Amino acid sequence: MSTPSTPTQQVLAPDELRPPGRWIALTVLVLAVLLVAVDATVLGLATPFLSEDLKPTGTQLLWIGDVYSFVIAGLLVSMGSLGDRIGRKKLLLSGAVAFGAVSVLNAYATGPAMMIVARALLGVAGATLMPSTLALIRNLFHDPRERSLAIGIWGAMASAGAAVGPVVGGVLLEHFWWGSVFLINLPVMAVLVVVGIKMIPESKNPAPGPWDLPSVVFSLVGVVGVVYAVKEAAAHGVSWGVVAAGVAGVLALVRFVQRQFRLPAPLLDMRLFHHRGFSGAVLADLLTILGLSGLVFFLSQFLQLVQGRSPLEAGLAELPAAVGAVVAGLLAGRAARRFSVRAVVSGGLAGIGLALAVVTVIHQETAYPLLGAVLLVVGVGAGLSFTVTADVILSSVPKEHAGSASAVSETAYELGAALGIALLGSIVTGVYRGFDTPGGVPGPVTAAAHESLGGAVEASQALPAPQAHALVSAAQHAFVDGLGAAAAVGAAVLLATAVAAWFLLRGQRLEDGTGHP
Numbered sequence: 001m002s003t004p005s006t007p008t009q010q011v012l013a014p015d016e017l018r019p020p021g022r023w024i025a026l027t028v029l030v031l032a033v034l035l036v037a038v039d040a041t042v043l044g045l046a047t048p049f050l051s052e053d054l055k056p057t058g059t060q061l062l063w064i065g066d067v068y069s070f071v072i073a074g075l076l077v078s079m080g081s082l083g084d085r086i087g088r089k090k091l092l093l094s095g096a097v098a099f100g101a102v103s104v105l106n107a108y109a110t111g112p113a114m115m116i117v118a119r120a121l122l123g124v125a126g127a128t129l130m131p132s133t134l135a136l137i138r139n140l141f142h143d144p145r146e147r148s149l150a151i152g153i154w155g156a157m158a159s160a161g162a163a164v165g166p167v168v169g170g171v172l173l174e175h176f177w178w179g180s181v182f183l184i185n186l187p188v189m190a191v192l193v194v195v196g197i198k199m200i201p202e203s204k205n206p207a208p209g210p211w212d213l214p215s216v217v218f219s220l221v222g223v224v225g226v227v228y229a230v231k232e233a234a235a236h237g238v239s240w241g242v243v244a245a246g247v248a249g250v251l252a253l254v255r256f257v258q259r260q261f262r263l264p265a266p267l268l269d270m271r272l273f274h275h276r277g278f279s280g281a282v283l284a285d286l287l288t289i290l291g292l293s294g295l296v297f298f299l300s301q302f303l304q305l306v307q308g309r310s311p312l313e314a315g316l317a318e319l320p321a322a323v324g325a326v327v328a329g330l331l332a333g334r335a336a337r338r339f340s341v342r343a344v345v346s347g348g349l350a351g352i353g354l355a356l357a358v359v360t361v362i363h364q365e366t367a368y369p370l371l372g373a374v375l376l377v378v379g380v381g382a383g384l385s386f387t388v389t390a391d392v393i394l395s396s397v398p399k400e401h402a403g404s405a406s407a408v409s410e411t412a413y414e415l416g417a418a419l420g421i422a423l424l425g426s427i428v429t430g431v432y433r434g435f436d437t438p439g440g441v442p443g444p445v446t447a448a449a450h451e452s453l454g455g456a457v458e459a460s461q462a463l464p465a466p467q468a469h470a471l472v473s474a475a476q477h478a479f480v481d482g483l484g485a486a487a488a489v490g491a492a493v494l495l496a497t498a499v500a501a502w503f504l505l506r507g508q509r510l511e512d513g514t515g516h517p
Contacts, residue, residue, distance in 0.1 A: 001108070006126045007335055008172075013366065018444040021101075022057060022140045022141060022150075022214065022305060023107050023330060024199050025136070025140055025200045025201065026137065026140065026141075026146070026150055026153065026154075027073060028191075028195045028196045028199050029092075029133045029136055029137065029154070029196075029198055029200065030133070030153060030154055030157035031188055031191060031192045032092065032096060032129045032132075032133050032192055033129075033130070033133055033154055033157050034157050034188065035099065035129070035188045035189065035192070035436070036097075036126055036129055037184070038168070038169075038185070039103075039122070039126075039185060040364065043064075043065065043181070044299075045423060046169060046178040047064050047065075047300065047301060047303065047454065048304055048305055048454045048457075049060070049173060049177070049178040050064070050115070050178050051213065051452060051454035051455060051458070052454060052458050053177075053178060054109070054110075054111055054112050055112070055114060055455075055458075056110070056112035056115075056452075057451050058429050058451045058452045058455075060116065060431070061111075061112075061216055061452055061454075062421065062422070062425050062426070062429070063116050064115050064116055064119055064424060065421050065425070066231070066421040066425070067083050067116050067119045067120045067123065068119045068120070068123040068126065069123070069415075069421065070120075070123070070223075070228070071120045071123030071124055071127070071224070072123040072127045072130075072322055072410075073223050073224075073227065073411050073415040074132055074219060074220040074221075074222075074223040074224045075123070075127035075216075075217050075219075075220060075266060076127050076130070076407045076410045076411040077268050077404070077407045077408065077411055078127075078215070078216040078219055078220070078267060078407075079091065079095075079127040079128050079131060079132075079407065079484045080131035080132075080135065080404050080405075080406055080407025080408075080410070081211065081267045081268065081404050082128075082211055083128070083131060083132050083135060083204070084135070084204055084404060085204060086131045086204065087116075087202045087204045088136050088139075088202070088203055088204060089132075089136065089196070089200045089201070089202040090127070090131065090202065091128050091132050091468050092129060092132035092136070092164040092194075092196065092200070093193055093196055093197065094128065094130065095125050095126070095127075095128025095129050095132070096123035096189050096192050096193050096196070097121075097181060097189070097193060097346075097373070098124070098128070099122065099125040099126060099128075099129065099185065099189060100186050100189035100190070100400070101125075102121045102122045102124075102125050102184055103122065103125070103182045103183065103185040103186060103189075104117065104182070104183070104186070104462075105118045105121065106122060106179070106182040106364065107109075107119040107179035107180065107181075107182040107183050107375065108179055109179070109389075109430075109449065111206070118361075128271020130406070130410040130413075131406040131407040131410050132351035132406075134151075134154065134394065134406035134409065134410070135203070135388065135405075135406045136200065137150050137151060137154060137394070138394045138405075138406070140201070144395065144510065145333070146336075147391070147394070147395070148332075148334075148336075148387075148391050148510060149330070149332030149333060151387055151391050151394065152329045152330045152331075152332055152333055152387050153330065155325070155329040155332075155383065155386050155387040155390065156325065156326040156329040157385070158329055165292050167312065167315040167316060168181075168315075169181045169314070169315060170186060170310065170312030170313070170314065170315035170340065171312055173186070173312075174310065174312055177199045177354070177402075194375075195383075199338050201258055209263075209264060210257070210265065211267070212263060212266070212267050214244065214259065215256060215259055215260065215266070215267040215268075216267065217252075217262070218252045218253070218255050218256035218259065219252075219253075219256050219267070219268075219425070219499045220252070221249065221252040222249050222251075222252035222253035222255075222256055223249070223253070223411075223415065224249065225245050225246065225248045225249020225250075225252060226246060226250060226253065227249075227415065227419060227422065228245050228249070229242050229243070229245040229246030229248075229249060230246070230419060230422055230423065231419075231422030231423075231426070232245070233246075235439055257270060263276075267404075268404050268408065268478065269404060270405075272396070272404070272405060272408065273394045273434050276395040276505075276509050277341075277392050277505060277508035278392065278393055278405075278500060278502060278507045279504065280392075280500075280501060280504025281388075281389035281390075281392040281393050281396075281505070282393065282408055282412045283388075283412070283500065283501075283504065284345055284349065284389050284497055284500070284501045284504075285389050285409060285412040285413050285416065286412040286413070286415060286416040287416065287493055287494075287496075287497040287500075288349060288352065288385060288386070288416065288494065288497055289412075289413050289416030289420060290416040290419050290423070290424075290493060291352070291353070291356065291420065291424075291489075291493035291494040291497070292352065292356075292378070292382070292420065292490065292494075298425065298428050298479075298482075298483055298492070299317070300314050301453060301479070301517070302479070302480070302483060303318075305453050305454060305457055305476070305479070306453075306476045306479060306480060307362050307364065307366075315479075317368065317371065317373060317375075319374075319375075320372045320375040320376040320379060321376065321379035321382075323376070323379060324375075324376045324377070324378070324379025324380035324381075324382075324383060325379035325380070325382050325383035326379075326383065327380070327383065328348070328379070328380040328381075328382075328383030328384045328387070329383035329384075329386070332344060332383060332384045332388050332391075333385035333387065333388070333391060333510060335384065336391070336490040336510050337509075340509070341354030341505050341508040341509060341510060342501060342502050342504075342505035342506060342508060344384050344385075345385050345388050345389060345501045345505055346378070346498045346499070346501045346502040347381075347384065347499050348382065348383070348384030348385035348388075348500075348506075349381060349385055349495075349498035349501060350381075350494070350495060350498040351377050351380060351381035351384075352377070352378050352381035352382060352385075352494045353490075353491045353492075353493075353494030353495035353498060354491070354495075355374045355375075355377040355378045355381070356378070356487045356488075356490045356491035356494060357487070357488070357491040358370070358489075359374060359483070359487035360484045360485075360488045360515060362480070362483075362484070362490070363480055364476055364477070366387065379380065388510070389409070390409055391472045391510055392505075392508060393405055393406070393408065393409045394406065394409075395510065407458070410427070410469070420490075424486040424489060426484045427484070427485050427486045427489060428451075428479070428482035428483055428485070429482065430482070431478065431481050431485050432450075432452075432453065432475070432478045432479050432481075433450050433478075434478065435450075435474050435475060435477070435478030436474065437449065437450075437471065437474065438466060438467060438470040438471055438474060441463065441467060441471055444459075445459045445460070445462060445471070449471055449475055453475055453476065453479045456471060456475035457472055457475075459471075460472050481507075
């Protein structure tokens with residue numbers, strides 16, 4: 001007999017179970033995933049060039065890196081619910097057009113403030129893409145095994161984007177200015193819109209109820225307020241402004257939850273969290289990304305500014321992570337059915353944690369084979385964990401609520417990314433700023449060098465060669481020390497999450513039916 005969480009299986013005929021054109025539609029959907037993943041990774045690669053041109057402070061640089069995640073995390077639940085109401089295809093294609101247009105604004109930003117605003121607007125557009133793609137997969141693939149494979153492909157393409165971004169970005173950065181890495185979004189968006197209009201079927205909740213604007217405001221204010229408070233407290237210590245932002249965020253989230261329980265058609269059905277597998281998968285996603293993201297954000301800078309690799313070399317050096325994630329993502333569903341959901345997820349998280357522990361001992365002369373092996377293990381662990389947790393989250397809810405469920409999954413991902421960059425990034429920055437400047441370096445150069453490693457490299461060009469070498473060397477050692485400290489915290493978070501997932505996902509299984517009762 002079918003479980004309550006998958007009522008659609010009781011009534012589907014074979015043709016409905018496997019609708020024609022579903023794989024072509026999936027190909028179009030993963031273009032959006034590829035786009036968002038490419039956008040995230042090329043920013044990290046372009047950071048040294050962006051720092052040289054726009055000259056942001058260390059705090060501004062962190063904001064450029066994480067404001068996209070702040071905004072997208074605050075809006076994902078609202079946009080997922082909006083897609084359930086107006087149609088996921090309509091929301092996806094509208095968001096794709098907006099994403100392409102705002103990418104141009106990012107490419108031609110003329111200062112740090114403009115870049116931060118442009119990244120925030122890109123987050124608004126990006127919030128429409130990810131929940132729509134996962135929700136449409138839930139409604140395209142009713143057969144559980146096919147859906148697991150489709151989600152694996154979806155996750156693999158996100159990982160492929162992590163590989164394509166640095167490589168393509170590296171080529172562009174060696175021949176063009178840093179803004180070109182954003183313009184690669186335009187042809188991908190054009191293909192998505194043109195093909196998607198014909199190939200993606202529309203789907204939405206047949207009885208959604210109104211879209212509650214107060215809930216949208218509470219969600220946005222709550223998430224952004226809390227994440228901002230955490231970021232500022234980690235970077236600059238506790239102040240009255242930070243406390244006020246945090247309290248306002250918490251109060252807004254409390255009001256959001258209270259309002260959802262009272263509404264006949266809530267923006268987010270809080271009863272989803274009564275499902276232990278759903279809650280465990282969401283928590284695993286959030287903490288995993290928190291442990292990983294801050295480290296990944298600074299890895300490209302390590303490869304380029306510490307080890308002296310070109311942008312293209314740095315992109316190629318990161319390929320093992322993407323290869324591991326692609327392969328593991330495609331095999332994750334089969335592995336979870338062969339062993340168990342909790343074994344695959346906990347094993348993947350533990351692997352990432354151990355790999356991050358190894359990062360604590362790297363130094364400027366660390367040979368690439370060790371770095372490549374670490375990246376490969378991280379990719380395999382992430383591919384296993386994220387694919388299975390996404391499958392658990394989607395299969396825990398009826399398909400009419402797929403947008404909301406997908407949005408929760410993506411919110412956990414983006415919130416974890418924002419918190420990870422804020423907390424772990426602040427650890428790197430805090431340790432870095434403590435290095436001793438060599439004697440005789442002028443005050444303005446010292447100040448610029450302590451803002452960021454990119455700033456130190458740029459400022460050193462005004463010094464005599466011996467003095468410049470001493471300054472850059474001191475800055476590089478401080479950066480590596482900060483990277484090691486952040487990796488240690490990330491490793492502890494991942495290993496603790498692996499243990500928590502083992503208990504929270506106890507007894508959880510992926511669906512194994514073929515669409516009949």
